[in-house]
Amino acid sequence: xxxxxxxGGGASGRRRVSPSHWRxxxxxxxxxxxxxxxxxxxxxxxxxxxxxxxxxxKKLNIGGKRVNLxxxxxxxxxxxxxxxxxxxxxxxxxxxxxxxxxxxxxxxVKNWVKELxxxxxxxxxxxxxxxKIDLEKERHVSVQEAEMYAESVGAKHYHTSxxxxxxxxxxxxxxxxxxxxxxxxxxxARGNGSSQSGIARRGVQIxxxxxxxxxxxxxCSSG
Amino acid sequence: MLKLAEQCLExxxxxxxxxxxxxxxxxxxERGGGPAPLPRHRRVCSDEGGKLSxxxxxxxxxxxQIAEAQSARKYGGLGPGSWDTGAxxxxxxxxRTLSLQRQMMENLVIxxxxxxxxxRKMEERRLRLQEAxxxxxxxxxxxxxxxxxxxxLYAAILEYEQDHxxxxxxxxxxxxxxxxxSVVSGLxxxxxxxxxxxxxxxxxxxxxxxxxxxYPAISRxxxxxxxxxxxxxxRRLRASxxxxxxxxxxxxxxxxxxxxxxxxxLADSSAPGxxxxxxxxxxSSFEDLERFLASPEGWAPADPPASSGQDTALPELLKGIVxxxxxxxxxxxxxxxxxxxGLGTAAGKDHLTPALCCSAGPARHLRVCRGVLRHPxxxxxxxxxxxxxxxxxxxxxxxxxxxxxxxxxxxxVPVATMADGPCCHSGADDLLPILSYVVLQTGLPQLLSExxxxxxxxxxxxxxxEEGYCLTSLQSALSYVESLPRGGEVIL
Numbered sequence: 001x002x003x004x005x006x007x008g009g010g011a012s013g014r015r016r017v018s019p020s021h022w023r024x025x026x027x028x029x030x031x032x033x034x035x036x037x038x039x040x041x042x043x044x045x046x047x048x049x050x051x052x053x054x055x056x057x058k059k060l061n062i063g064g065k066r067v068n069l070x071x072x073x074x075x076x077x078x079x080x081x082x083x084x085x086x087x088x089x090x091x092x093x094x095x096x097x098x099x100x101x102x103x104x105x106x107x108x109v110k111n112w113v114k115e116l117x118x119x120x121x122x123x124x125x126x127x128x129x130x131x132k133i134d135l136e137k138e139r140h141v142s143v144q145e146a147e148m149y150a151e152s153v154g155a156k157h158y159h160t161s162x163x164x165x166x167x168x169x170x171x172x173x174x175x176x177x178x179x180x181x182x183x184x185x186x187x188x189a190r191g192n193g194s195s196q197s198g199i200a201r202r203g204v205q206i207x208x209x210x211x212x213x214x215x216x217x218x219x220c221s222s223g
Numbered sequence: 224m225l226k227l228a229e230q231c232l233e234x235x236x237x238x239x240x241x242x243x244x245x246x247x248x249x250x251x252x253e254r255g256g257g258p259a260p261l262p263r264h265r266r267v268c269s270d271e272g273g274k275l276s277x278x279x280x281x282x283x284x285x286x287x288q289i290a291e292a293q294s295a296r297k298y299g300g301l302g303p304g305s306w307d308t309g310a311x312x313x314x315x316x317x318x319r320t321l322s323l324q325r326q327m328m329e330n331l332v333i334x335x336x337x338x339x340x341x342x343r344k345m346e347e348r349r350l351r352l353q354e355a356x357x358x359x360x361x362x363x364x365x366x367x368x369x370x371x372x373x374x375x376l377y378a379a380i381l382e383y384e385q386d387h388x389x390x391x392x393x394x395x396x397x398x399x400x401x402x403x404x405s406v407v408s409g410l411x412x413x414x415x416x417x418x419x420x421x422x423x424x425x426x427x428x429x430x431x432x433x434x435x436x437x438y439p440a441i442s443r444x445x446x447x448x449x450x451x452x453x454x455x456x457x458r459r460l461r462a463s464x465x466x467x468x469x470x471x472x473x474x475x476x477x478x479x480x481x482x483x484x485x486x487x488x489l490a491d492s493s494a495p496g497x498x499x500x501x502x503x504x505x506x507s508s509f510e511d512l513e514r515f516l517a518s519p520e521g522w523a524p525a526d527p528p529a530s531s532g533q534d535t536a537l538p539e540l541l542k543g544i545v546x547x548x549x550x551x552x553x554x555x556x557x558x559x560x561x562x563x564x565g566l567g568t569a570a571g572k573d574h575l576t577p578a579l580c581c582s583a584g585p586a587r588h589l590r591v592c593r594g595v596l597r598h599p600x601x602x603x604x605x606x607x608x609x610x611x612x613x614x615x616x617x618x619x620x621x622x623x624x625x626x627x628x629x630x631x632x633x634x635x636v637p638v639a640t641m642a643d644g645p646c647c648h649s650g651a652d653d654l655l656p657i658l659s660y661v662v663l664q665t666g667l668p669q670l671l672s673e674x675x676x677x678x679x680x681x682x683x684x685x686x687x688x689e690e691g692y693c694l695t696s697l698q699s700a701l702s703y704v705e706s707l708p709r710g711g712e713v714i715l
Contacts, residue, residue: 028652031650032650032651032652035650050650050653050654050657051654051693053650054650054651054654054692054696055689055692055693057688057689070687070688070692072651072692072695073650073651073654074651075651075652075654075655075656075699076651076652077652077655077656079703080655080699080703082702082706083655083699083702083703086695086698086699086702087695087699
């Protein structure tokens, strides 16, 4: 199909990323594993460099439109939190990952949601993801609580397991569809409002293959 | 992780060394009058890197540019001028025999007639091409000066292409494989290494114009680096600030920068003098970085009486220059699209600006960043490993920075556990600390301005991809380093 026209106008040429958290202690919520599983179908592959694990792309075909998804990982450490905006300022979507066995990681997700909504309003599609459902027995965040929270902030909630490759395709596909919709609504709204050549420089439109980015954020944290 | 970071650092250093060597080589070449393949003013500056005022006045800059262009000029083939030399030779021979003289007279007449025809034909051709150019820009009613200029340039390009074959060959190639990025970049390097082509002439003219505007700002010499009062927004990479750096530092070259920094009266005797070899202790470069970071307005004019007015004028001037550069890029782009229609296809266009910007330089640095990031393989299994005080000792470095008492990298770095358990890659959670470490250790304060320049001038197509991610990560690391409280602890 023809390349999708997500580029839209103005500042939307460049979209990307989001955050993640991380805290000392053991382990992480598995955001990187999630993305690696999705893009490379790899889990725990030792031959992947830090950069390779941080920036990944995936080509999709949604409704006949070619979509190039660029996934930016962001550092989750508290001390880098202030840098978030550099990463997510032009993103269309964010995935916030928590570990279902770690209540604290869920709290971190809430902080991120607050910040993203504050900075980007409703333009950004949010996904809240409870990862590690292979550890269902050790669950510390109740399904009901998580889903209610997600609904209350206009986000969608998903359950995944990077280890068992569960729920990941659906998550990304769903997010892509939502981002495309949002972009199209946006475009239409802008189309009415005539000239925007003033803002065009930053968001030069990309005609072919517009990547749309989104993030894998999420926390990486656990107790 | 430290190990990984060390690897990164090694890599940066080797790249920096290579780059440095290359610059030195070029500079030496220029001193020896050797030919410079491409007219680029960065070289001109690096040539002067060790002197106190490394910036040449615009006139000299222009002359150098022309000289470079001429030295790169390769001229072959017969022009109208060859008739003259031919005639001269004949003239000498006329004295020998009468018959030869007669012949020569005939030849002269023929030659003259030919020359006239040639001129007439050239004139006709020029007119024809001018018309072609006019047709191309059909809106001939009210032409803006820009349009007129573009028209003239287009005619010049057409004329050039009549005389030279290579643009046509490229066009054929372009037609054959319009999506091939290597063709586009090949075309560009060819285009820009040919100083006769109207596009490179325009490029040189624009470069010159920018340099002329920039010159008053930079010729005041390296400003003193005494910490100006940090403005509230000073922690971030602000536009005005990045503009300051964007122009002054890269052109300045590392050597001159060190010089400028260390010649300041900041109370530190250990600062290396300008004459010292570029091998001094790492602390000093760290220091430089610190000072650089500590003085967001470090490039304010040093002259106190003039400074009050110029303090505000300078950012404005630089903003204007940035606008100029953008305009210049747009103009070059438009002209190039006109000249090579094959580039007008969607794919070609997408690649065009990157290629154009590539040829302008910054992308090279981006590749450097990428090289740094790509290199390190994952170090040994590190599950649940605690890298902390003990491990950092292996770096063998002092714990504190000599200048400000800030703990250097060697100080205990509480890198808590990363990537615990077999389930995790930590991606950016590792990348950012590593980059921050590398930024501190490289002691290249111009990283900040390079990043700013990159962000300002590279094509969107780069910003959205892996290159953009690298750039953003590096900027984040820089912001993080910048945000460190003075005298506080460095936690990586």
